[in-house]
Amino acid sequence: MARADRAVTLRPVAAGDLDACHRLSMQVSWPHRREDWEFVLDLGQGFVAVVAEEVVGTALWWPFGAGHASLGSIIVAPDRQGAGIGRLLMSGLLDATEGRSLALVATQQGQPLYARYGFAPGGTVLQHQDTGPDVAAPILARGESLRPAIAGDLPLLASLDSAATGLPRQAVLAALLARAEAVVLERGGVAAGFGFLRRHGRGWLLGPVAAADAQAARTVIAHWLSAKRGEFVRIDVHAHTGLGAWLTGIGLPQVASGLVMLRGVVQAAPGPTRQFALASQALG
Numbered sequence: 001m002a003r004a005d006r007a008v009t010l011r012p013v014a015a016g017d018l019d020a021c022h023r024l025s026m027q028v029s030w031p032h033r034r035e036d037w038e039f040v041l042d043l044g045q046g047f048v049a050v051v052a053e054e055v056v057g058t059a060l061w062w063p064f065g066a067g068h069a070s071l072g073s074i075i076v077a078p079d080r081q082g083a084g085i086g087r088l089l090m091s092g093l094l095d096a097t098e099g100r101s102l103a104l105v106a107t108q109q110g111q112p113l114y115a116r117y118g119f120a121p122g123g124t125v126l127q128h129q130d131t132g133p134d135v136a137a138p139i140l141a142r143g144e145s146l147r148p149a150i151a152g153d154l155p156l157l158a159s160l161d162s163a164a165t166g167l168p169r170q171a172v173l174a175a176l177l178a179r180a181e182a183v184v185l186e187r188g189g190v191a192a193g194f195g196f197l198r199r200h201g202r203g204w205l206l207g208p209v210a211a212a213d214a215q216a217a218r219t220v221i222a223h224w225l226s227a228k229r230g231e232f233v234r235i236d237v238h239a240h241t242g243l244g245a246w247l248t249g250i251g252l253p254q255v256a257s258g259l260v261m262l263r264g265v266v267q268a269a270p271g272p273t274r275q276f277a278l279a280s281q282a283l284g
Contacts, residue, residue, distance in 0.1 A: 008085055010092050013046045013060065020048070020055035024075050031201035040073060040282055043175055047092045049076070049085045056080045059089035061097055062283055064167040068266065069097045071104040072282025086113055101264030105281040111259055119261035125281060126244045126254050129202075129234035133251025135225040138218070141187075146223055149182035149194060156184070157194055164210035165284070166269035172283055176208075185211065185220055193273065195220035200280075203232025207277035214242060217276040225252070236278045243276055 013021070018041060022034045040060060049057030057080065060073040071093055076085045094102075094117060105125050106114050140146065149157060154177060158170040176182070180198035184191050193211030197204055206224050211217040221243075225233060233252065237243045244254055258281055269275070278284055 007051070008056070008083070008088060009050050010047050010088055011050060013041065013048050013058065015041065017048050017055060017058075021058050021073070024055060024058060024077060025073075027078055028075055030075075033199075033201065036200050037073075039175065039179070040280075043172060043283070045096075046073070047089060047096075049089055051080070057085045057089050059093050060282065061093055062172075063097075063100070064169055067100055068167055069100045069102055070282065070284045071097075071102055072280075074104075074110070086110075090114075090117055101262070101266045103260065103262050103266060103284060105258040105284075106261050107258060111261070114261050117263070119263045121259055122262040122266070123260040124239035125236050125258045125260060125278065126239050126247075127234065127236050127256040127258070127281075128244065128247045128252045128254050129232065130252050130255075132225055132228045132231045132233050134229055135222055135250055137226040138222040140219070143188045144192075144219070145186045146183050146219070147186065149177065149184050151177055153177075153182075153184060156191055157182070160191060160194060160210050160273050161208065161275075163271055164269055164273040164275040166267040167284075172279060176279065183220060183223060185216055187212075187216075192216045193220050195224060195277070196279070197224045197228070201234065203234070204228055205280065206233055206235040208275060208279040209235075209277035210273045210275050212273055214276070217241070217243065217274075218246060221247075221277070222250075225250070236281055237276055238278075241274070241276045 021037050025032045044060045044062040046060030048055045056077040058075045062070045157173050176196050180196045182196045185193040193216040195209040
């Protein structure tokens, strides 16, 4: 039963809240490690809901340029749900991001709350995960090559990512390059896609993946699944890419889905690359 016997206050999240945020996510059975929270806190900002110095809710946002933001890590402690804390956190987020278009990935539980704040459906994200399937290394077509990404590739990766998402996400990619592995797929010496792999949750998180076409995306994904045979891998893909059926077919089943919800006018991605897998459901 929700407890609302004490006043709830909202304050900006701080580095000192890292352990409390991690404990809260464990209470709702999220697999996030403390290091995963550190990663998103370093890139974003947001709020914690507090009752008598106890953190009972979290809500973060990440700016992409001056006009857009992604919302995520929205949690209310199980024993406090139904007491209006979710509404308080959302009000804080909307005040902080006023004037920006917004995106988030909603669970079925959260969709009614976000709809009340003007968010509308904008697509579906499919979560696939399992202990790494027995996937062979991809056979590259004539003129194709895969190479490790290096720090000097940041401008290239940022350009490909911006073409795929329509957003300036160089800060996210720089943070990923500092802590993840990445590969670049080239065709005839020209970059045709990339994919990151990093430690997250129960094992490895594969994403973001951006590519010129579905075959390029499958090549990058197969490379990482082959490299991590027998290990736990998670990937979140856009349903409209059609990769879900392929992932299930190679032994990486879908375990959940989330609804992309948008508020305001979100700039369309210019292409020609497309985003196939997310960096995370929070970061997009």
